[in-house]
Amino acid sequence: MREIESLPDLHAVLRSSRPMCGLRLQDLDLTGHEEELLARTDVEGMVVLGGRVTEHLGAHLRTHGALVFPTDPHAPVNPYRSSLYQPHELYEGLREHGYESTPDARAYHWSRDGTLAHDAFVTLLRAIHDDSMSDALDEFIGHAPVVGVMGGHALGRDTDRFAAAAHLGHRLATAGLVVATGGGPGAMEAANLGALAPSEAALATALARLREVPSFRPAIEPWALAALDVHDALVAMPVADTRVRSIGIPTWFYGHEPPNVFCNGIGKYFSNAIREDGLLARCTHGLVVLEGAAGTVQEVFQVATRLYYAPANAVLPVVVLVGRRHWTQDVPVWAPLTALAAGRPMAQRLHLADSVDEAAELVLDVEPR
Structure with missing residues (x-):
């Protein structure tokens, strides 16, 4: 198991004797496991993709050779998500505030925002989001x-x-x-x-x-x-x-x-x-x-x-x-x-x-x- 996409999987890795070198932690809230992770130094080559990471934990992981990818709190979507969208998720707020308030509409406007057209960080986040979608589709469909x-x-x-x-x-x-x-x-x-x-x-x-x-x-x-x-x-x-x-x-x-x-x-x-x-x-x-x-x-x-x-x-x-x-x-x-x-x-x-x-x-x- 190279990709860790759920907290139970992370918990299993932390409880085992397996080194964490080379693992990919995708879109996880690490605050509940901070103490255990601070005690680990076998994290060289580990990649943390988004999620919630405190500055203290992030500094510790980077010191020992891990890569911690940041996100943008202003982005209307989570670029590191590990699952497909569900209908109510894209249309959240539709009934109360109309379509323009929904994540779907806001993501469209974000994709067309001229002020961000040449922002390398924003275009990188969009590319990461699309790669995350492809990974999620492969896992969702399987061999069907x-x-x-x-x-x-x-x-x-x-x-x-x-x-x-x-x-x-x-x-x-x-x-x-x-x-x-x-x-x-x-x-x-x-x-x-x-x-x-x-x-x-x-x-x-x-x-x-x-x-x-x-x-x-x-x-x-x-x-x-x-x-x-x-x-x-x-x-x-x-x-x-x-x-x-x-x-x-x-x-x-x-x-x-x-x-x-x-x-x-x-x-x-x-x-x-x-x-x-x-x-x-x-x-x-x-x-x-x-x-x-x-x-x-x-x-x-x-x-x-x-x-x-x-x-x-x-x-x-x-x-x-x-x-x-x-x-x-x-x-x-x-x-x-x-x-x-x-x-x-x-x-x-x-x-x-x-x-x-x-x-x-x-x-x-x-x-x-």
């Missing part, structure tokens, strides 16, 4: 098979396509897959909602409630509050299966898109480039691409690049584009995709489907790995 569902943010909750995307997410999650999305509204929210719902009946009730507030425009508050109420009702239902079913990986780069709440965990990033690459890399089982615009097209070609340059012996995920007219006429990416795939292994993994039911069959026909 992941299927991505991509699609546009503008899809309204009161549309048939939103309901179809939700039923797709439910079917995939019920079959044992973790449903991953870009974590935003629209098609992404629908897929996460369906995956989180423990039953078809629960999903139907949730869809009916959400139809009353179809969009986050013109105001985020009613849209998010309705979602949080539905989220709480879903997670309060008794379930026999406690595995991870739904994750969202959004970004503050798209600050106009609030994160959806229907996830077991939310990995939100400052860097959209790192977020996009990490999202697609984790879709090890497959990818379903619903109708979308520029952001969705970007994801299509990013995954196409991965497939194109994959080693000859690689097991490739299946990729299904849903909406024949959309992807061949309205946003005609199918032709260049198939041109790139010609004569390569990726050609056998690309599919064009007319419905989400057909897409689900194609994805579920592949053995999880």
Whole structure:
């Protein structure tokens, strides 16, 4: 155990005879163990990432070769956090003070603050935060098979396509897959909602409630509050299966898109480039691409690049584009995709489907790995 991310793990190390050299203590309140740590000198190469450390303890650790990374008390997020975000955490204060008061909104403004654009310490903290998110996602997902569902943010909750995307997410999650999305509204929210719902009946009730507030425009508050109420009702239902079913990986780069709440965990990033690459890399089982615009097209070609340059012996995920007219006429990416795939292994993994039911069959026909 090299990374220590909980106080019980730290307590176990302190009670053992094991030296602390080279350990990484991530986001821990060390004040309760200060006396024990002051008695230790075997800390060379140990790294303390954030958390609570008194000046006296920090000086002691540094004297004996440890590195103690500071944080910024003015930052709206904890850059060294060791876990994913939870919905109520990002939307804290929403009901009482409105969206602009929430950690989510404040983090977006922090990321866009021109006075901090060239502050090396702030940019370092944002980078550390994103790396912490990646580490937390790896631990949260483990080796579970992941299927991505991509699609546009503008899809309204009161549309048939939103309901179809939700039923797709439910079917995939019920079959044992973790449903991953870009974590935003629209098609992404629908897929996460369906995956989180423990039953078809629960999903139907949730869809009916959400139809009353179809969009986050013109105001985020009613849209998010309705979602949080539905989220709480879903997670309060008794379930026999406690595995991870739904994750969202959004970004503050798209600050106009609030994160959806229907996830077991939310990995939100400052860097959209790192977020996009990490999202697609984790879709090890497959990818379903619903109708979308520029952001969705970007994801299509990013995954196409991965497939194109994959080693000859690689097991490739299946990729299904849903909406024949959309992807061949309205946003005609199918032709260049198939041109790139010609004569390569990726050609056998690309599919064009007319419905989400057909897409689900194609994805579920592949053995999880």
